[in-house]
Amino acid sequence: MPKRIYNFSAGPATLPYSVLxxxxxxxxxxxxxxxxxxxxxxxxxxxxxxxxxxxxxxxxxxxxxxxxxxxxxxxxxxxxxxxxxxxxxxxxxxxxxxxxxxxxxxxxxxxxxxxxxxxxxxxxxxxxxxxxxxxxxxxxxxxxxxxxxxxxxxxxxxxxxxxxxxxxxxxxxxxxxxxxxxxxxxxxxxxxxxxxxxxxxxxxxxxxxxxxxxxxxxxxxxxxxxxxxxxxxxxxxxxxxxxxxxxxxxxxxxxxQGGVAAMQQRNEEKAALLYEAVDGNDFYRGHAEKASRSLMNVTFNLPTPELEAEFIAEAAALGFDGLKGHRSIGGCRASIYNAFPKEGIEKLVAFMAEFAAKKG
The missing domain is CATH 3.40.640.10 (Type I PLP-dependent aspartate aminotransferase-like (Major domain))
Known part of the structure; x- marks a missing residue:
């Protein structure tokens, strides 16, 4: 079996590997x-x-x-x-x-x-x-x-x-x-x-x-x-x-894992990592107003649709799958449900910084 990728899809979404x-x-x-x-x-x-x-x-x-x-x-x-x-x-x-x-x-x-x-x-x-x-x-x-x-x-x-x-x-x-x-x-x-x-x-x-x-x-x-x-x-x-x-x-x-309360804390930490990457670089722009932001689905845009397509393609080649935004709105979307590992977000954030430095 090839190495498992990071599935950022909005659904069907990633499941705990032990369950699979x-x-x-x-x-x-x-x-x-x-x-x-x-x-x-x-x-x-x-x-x-x-x-x-x-x-x-x-x-x-x-x-x-x-x-x-x-x-x-x-x-x-x-x-x-x-x-x-x-x-x-x-x-x-x-x-x-x-x-x-x-x-x-x-x-x-x-x-x-x-x-x-x-x-x-x-x-x-x-x-x-x-x-x-x-x-x-x-x-x-x-x-x-x-x-x-x-x-x-x-x-x-x-x-x-x-x-x-x-x-x-x-x-x-x-x-x-x-x-x-x-x-x-x-x-x-x-x-x-x-x-x-x-x-x-x-x-x-x-x-x-x-x-x-x-x-x-x-x-x-x-x-x-x-x-x-x-x-x-x-x-x-x-x-x-x-x-x-x-x-x-x-x-x-x-x-x-500790139940719903423990999972909530973990979800807040994961989302904070990704939103920090979006807000900390002018190259990215979040779609949702900050007070309404989701802990499950992080939506953002790049300066142009062409750069978004390039970002999604390069990310997929590195094993970050499902980052293309919904067809009705475009842009990018990272879905980070309960079973999505924190390490996957950390690696995506590093890629985002590299991509922005290269293309910004």
Whole structure:
């Protein structure tokens, strides 16, 4: 096998190497059973133990209160864009959305199919380079929920603090879940695709307050009702077994690292290294306003698109992969999720200094 590169991709993203090694064995021979994990029945006692352990780790690491259900669903996080309003809204009901990037814009489009949607804030005119302060928007008292995306992968912005006013919070945490401590009780629903901080693509984690399970309109299809999956322990139909298993392995690794609080400190240190490199040289320019900067996705530009292309190509040749910015905005982006090693950032920072000295 060639030497492993540094994967700065926004997702699917880098996973702990120890998890990959363990998964490689279990996919062929799970716990010495003579059968691979992905061949096993999802209702076998072996896989049920995997699912139970994974849920228990979610609850432990995030300190999930007892009155919340933990679900493992399919369809990607994008399916939650319609499942949430489909289950929580209906005729005459309103919700408030904060538009801070591509993913909230898509969620707003879907939500308008099911209720009255108030877009209380948008940073679209400034290329989504910031998230709002609380005094920049209001939430109608009649809103069923206030929807936000905690971290925006494309633009490199993040809510450092969650809103403390208005309706129940519903949050897309696909790209920063398990990266920092949070108070689950402030949210009605949290959801996250696995392929950033939890595991491979294929499973979406949903944490939902139990009382919301009974608010679904009668015309919602069985498969799209949260209660359907809560009542069956996420086993209403065959779940993405391998993805759930990998989430459990990653969360075990996270626990061994000291848990979410320890990971938050590590993430802050990693991001500070990279932002210092961006701010310390006029050759680079950060996209996000400083107060809104993400700890997970660092977005920046060089003086010209031509230099950006050259930077990305040279970096890739040195083993720094995935630094090209999203096609909708261009530039450069370094995604440094939980499993991304600090040494990779240190080496990238050294390359950035060399490139700026050579081309600046």
């Amino acid at each position: 090694e363990e998964a490689a064995k279990d996919i062929v021979n799970f716990k010495d059973k003579g059968i691979g994990l992905i061949e096993m029945s999802h209702r076998s006692k072996e896989f049920m133990a995997v699912a139970d352990e994974t849920e228990a780790l979610v609850r432990e690491l995030l300190e999930v209160p007892e009155n919340y259900k933990v679900l493992f669903l399919q369809g990607g996080a994008s399916s939650q864009f319609f499942m949430i309003p489909m289950n929580l809204l209906g005729a005459g009901k309103k919700a408030t959305y904060l538009n801070t990037g591509t993913w909230t814009r898509k969620a707003i489009k879907e939500a308008k199919l099911f209720g009255d949607i108030d877009v209380a804030y948008s940073s679209e005119e400034s290329s989504f380079n910031r998230v709002p302060e609380e005094d920049e928007y209001t939430v109608d008292r009649s809103s069923e929920y206030l929807y936000l995306c905690s971290n925006n992968t494309i633009y490199g912005t993040q809510f450092a603090q969650f809103p403390g006013k208005g309706s129940m919070l519903v949050c897309d945490m696909s790209s920063d879940i398990f990266s920092r401590s949070l108070d689950i009780s402030r949210f009605g629903i949290i959801f996250a695709g696995a392929q950033k901080n939890m595991g491979p693509a294929g499973v979406t984690l949903v944490i939902i307050r139990e009382d919301l399970l009974d608010s679904t309109p009668d015309n919602v299809p069985t498969m799209l009702r949260y209660k359907t999956h809560a009542d069956k322990g996420s086993m209403f139909n065959t779940p993405p077994t391998f993805a759930i298993y990998c989430v459990g392995r990653v969360l075990t690794w996270l626990k061994e």
